[in-house]
Amino acid sequence: xxxxxxxxxxxxxxxxxxxxxxxxxxxxxxxxxxxxxxxxxxxxxxxxxxxxxxxxxxxxxxxxxxxxxxxxxxxxxxxxxxxxxxxxxxxxxxxxxxxxxxxxxxxxxxxxxxxxxxxxxxxxxxxxxxxxxxxxxxxxxxxxxxxxxxxxxxxxxxxxxxxxxxxxxxxxxxxxxxxxxxxxxxxxxxxxxxxxxxxxxxxxxxxxxxxxxxxxxxxxxxxxxxxxxxxxxxxxxxxxxxxxxxxxxxxxxxxxxxxxx
Amino acid sequence: xxxxxxxxxxxxxxxxxxxxxxxxxxxxxxxxxxxxxxxxxxxxxxxxxxxxxxxxxxxxxxxxxxxxxxxxxxxxxxxxxxxxxxxxxxxxxxxxxxxxxxxxxxxxxxxxxxxxxxxxxxxxxxxxxxxxxxxxxxxxxxxxxxxxxxxxxxxxxxxxxxxxxxxxxxxxxxxxxxxxxxxxxxxxxxxxxxxxxxxxxxxxxxxxxxxxxxxxxxxxxxxxxxxxxxxxxxxxxxxxxxxxxxxxxxxxxxxxxxxxxxxxxxxxxxxxxxxxxxxxxxxxxxxxxxxxxxxxxxxxxxxxxxxxxxxxxxxxxxxxxxxxxxxxxxxxxxxxxxxxxxxx
Numbered sequence: 001x002x003x004x005x006x007x008x009x010x011x012x013x014x015x016x017x018x019x020x021x022x023x024x025x026x027x028x029x030x031x032x033x034x035x036x037x038x039x040x041x042x043x044x045x046x047x048x049x050x051x052x053x054x055x056x057x058x059x060x061x062x063x064x065x066x067x068x069x070x071x072x073x074x075x076x077x078x079x080x081x082x083x084x085x086x087x088x089x090x091x092x093x094x095x096x097x098x099x100x101x102x103x104x105x106x107x108x109x110x111x112x113x114x115x116x117x118x119x120x121x122x123x124x125x126x127x128x129x130x131x132x133x134x135x136x137x138x139x140x141x142x143x144x145x146x147x148x149x150x151x152x153x154x155x156x157x158x159x160x161x162x163x164x165x166x167x168x169x170x171x172x173x174x175x176x177x178x179x180x181x182x183x184x185x186x187x188x189x190x191x192x193x194x195x196x197x198x199x200x201x202x203x204x205x206x207x208x209x210x211x212x213x214x215x216x217x218x219x220x221x222x223x224x225x226x227x228x229x230x231x232x233x234x235x236x237x238x239x240x241x242x243x244x245x246x247x248x249x250x251x252x253x254x255x256x257x258x259x260x261x
Numbered sequence: 262x263x264x265x266x267x268x269x270x271x272x273x274x275x276x277x278x279x280x281x282x283x284x285x286x287x288x289x290x291x292x293x294x295x296x297x298x299x300x301x302x303x304x305x306x307x308x309x310x311x312x313x314x315x316x317x318x319x320x321x322x323x324x325x326x327x328x329x330x331x332x333x334x335x336x337x338x339x340x341x342x343x344x345x346x347x348x349x350x351x352x353x354x355x356x357x358x359x360x361x362x363x364x365x366x367x368x369x370x371x372x373x374x375x376x377x378x379x380x381x382x383x384x385x386x387x388x389x390x391x392x393x394x395x396x397x398x399x400x401x402x403x404x405x406x407x408x409x410x411x412x413x414x415x416x417x418x419x420x421x422x423x424x425x426x427x428x429x430x431x432x433x434x435x436x437x438x439x440x441x442x443x444x445x446x447x448x449x450x451x452x453x454x455x456x457x458x459x460x461x462x463x464x465x466x467x468x469x470x471x472x473x474x475x476x477x478x479x480x481x482x483x484x485x486x487x488x489x490x491x492x493x494x495x496x497x498x499x500x501x502x503x504x505x506x507x508x509x510x511x512x513x514x515x516x517x518x519x520x521x522x523x524x525x526x527x528x529x530x531x532x533x534x535x536x537x538x539x540x541x542x543x544x545x546x547x548x549x550x551x552x553x554x555x556x557x558x559x560x561x562x563x564x565x566x567x568x569x570x571x572x573x574x575x576x577x578x579x580x581x582x583x584x585x586x587x588x589x590x591x592x593x594x595x596x597x598x599x600x601x602x603x604x605x
Contacts, residue, residue: 002394009391017379020420097375100338100368101392102360254356257280258340 003104011114014081018116028117036069036124039191054195059137061193062128063223068191068215069125071152073118075159075183081113083179086167095171096258106249109167110160129222137223144224147231151218154231157238158213162186164245168252190215210237270444270476271314271337275346277500278307278332306332308500309346316443317474321481321491321508325588329500330480334446337478338368351443364393367442371449374429375436376421382432383417386439393440400439407435411465427458434462438469447479451486463489484580498588508580515586516578518551523564524572531567532560546571 018025043065047058056064086109089095099105132138166179194205194216205212213234220226281301285291307329314320324330335341336348339355339362348355353362376385390400408414411431416424424432430450438445447466451459463486470477470490481487487494487508494511496504504511518539525531525546534540537553538560552560557575564570577583 002391006388006391009388013377013380013384013388016384017377020379092373093370094373096335096340096370097368097373099340099358100363100366102363103392254342256340258335 003107006103006108007111010108010112014112014114015116025116029120032073032118033120033124036121039065039069040128054193056193056195059132059135060219060223063132063138064193064215064219065191066125066128066132067152067219067222068187069121070129071155071159071190071215071218072187073121073125074156075163076118077115077122078111079160079163080180080183081115082110083163083166083183085113086170087177087179090170093258095256099253099256105253106164106246110164139224140222141224143228144222147221147226147228148218150235151213151221151226151231154234154238155214155218157242158210158234159183161238161241161245164249168245168248171252171256186211186214193219206233207237210234210241213237268316269313270316270318270351271312271478272349273310273312273333273337273346276307276310276333276336276343276348277305277345278329278336278341279303279305279344305500307336307343307497310497310500310502312495312502312505314476314478316476317470318493319470319477319479319491321479321487321494322497323480323487323494323584324497328497330497331448332500333497334368334448334478334480338366338446339363340368364440365443366446367437367440367444368446369433369437369448369450371430371452374421374433376429376432378422379420381418381420382413382424382436385421385432385436386417389436389439395440403439403441404435407438410468411435412461427454427461430454430458430462431465434465441473442475444476444478447477447481449481450479451481451483459483459485466490484584488580496584496587504587511587512577512580512583513554515583518553518578519557520576520578521550521552521557521560522572522574522576523548523550523570525569526571528569531569532563535560 040062043058043061046053046061051057053061086095089098089109095109098108101108129138133140162183166182170179189205189211194202194212197205202212217226217230217234221231280303282304283295284300284302285295310329310333322330322333332341336343337350337355339358342356351362351365353359353365355362375389376382377388386400386404395403408417411434413428413431413435416428416432421429421432434450450466451462454462466477467490469475477490479486479490491508493506494504494508495502496511521538523530525548527546530548534550535556537556539551540548541551542549550560552575561573561575564573
């Protein structure tokens, strides 16, 4: 409870900080909106030449795009600014001051900052998914909604694990530039249905490198084509990965050597 | 300054910490070699450090750059796990990072900051209030007191990045003391500040200590900080303790002479230069002597009796010089050979 109250307080400070630079704040929201629109146009271009991609028709592909953008925007709002700040904190040694506070350092470091720049993308992704529902491409049932929500939580947990892994690397290596590059590479894999990839890669994406659970499985859940077993497998993998990376974080902090001194 | 030391706050036994440091020779070829086959060297930052600090003491923790001061402070505050030995701070093992322990300490580093750069300090105070779970009443009374003591009422609502270094440091101190820590680790708190601001910070720390009696462990390269605040100094060099005792004892042992500067009215120097007295500088009518403490009174009396004295000052050798001498091998041997380690 206390940690949640601290995080809320930090988010409030983040919001106030963002508002100190009104022009930049407004520009980011507009830029992200156009990023969404350009991505949307790309999908439309695909379907001027093809009827379907790996069995996914244009409406299903748009559902995938909407889900992908939703997940991407959520990670951009809650995780990405913390990943960027983490690199600076390790390099500058300011991590020291946070580690001497009576807080859950993992939680606070993971969620201390929040970025509102992707709020525009979230709204447009939700509008797109709403439109696809009205159009009949998505058939909402209690089961599909429940599976979708579980799948989205699993997707966010998996992204968080990658994020935590990068934070551990930043602490361990003392400097890690372009940490976000790995995240972007992973996201570029998630833009397309996992069925597009060859069988071996597909197996890997459902097991060791579980990118299938980031967008394809949640989108399938919304389309009613994912099984409960598939969604629950994703959740089990996500929980196991969260447990493992949390242990790794604890070990990393014990091995922390701090900057200077 | 009077205080009661009846309990031990910090104890270290054979505390050691080593680091593996990557080595690199000069040039691109060496960089390439090092990239594929790095060579590491083990550096012992702290070696077998034994110390015992009582509750409420103010300790000056001295040493040249790289002596191991900050590493020790980081181990005491739970940031670094020691390579060997043991530490107990207020009965806790610091690197367990028990929240009760972390609530009892505060680490202030002159070159690092708690304050949110783009927000006014009052917002960081609010965040810290939440972190330490302070009630409205506690928060209000403490903040009022700190704001008054540190004279920061005019900068609470200005963005941190627009504050001067001195204002920022005072706000940093306010943030760090909001939860009234029992132990305060101060790492170069006056670094980069002008003399006036250094004095303000020193007098605040003395006042704060008088009111709340925290244990303070202070590192500073400004000897005026140490002379004004510390009742006891611990000196380390190459990670090893070379002196632990009162500052007065250190100066007496390292420099048993006083510096006597005499300006005479005219003519020859009016007194016989006696044993225990050595002329170190002369310029016109100004004479400067190194005089053993036991003959200072006798020489001064002799000079006054001649009626030829325009001015006379007697002072200790500058503390920087004494500490600098301590870091030479001979100095360290002299200090450690004669100084009993003080324990509370």
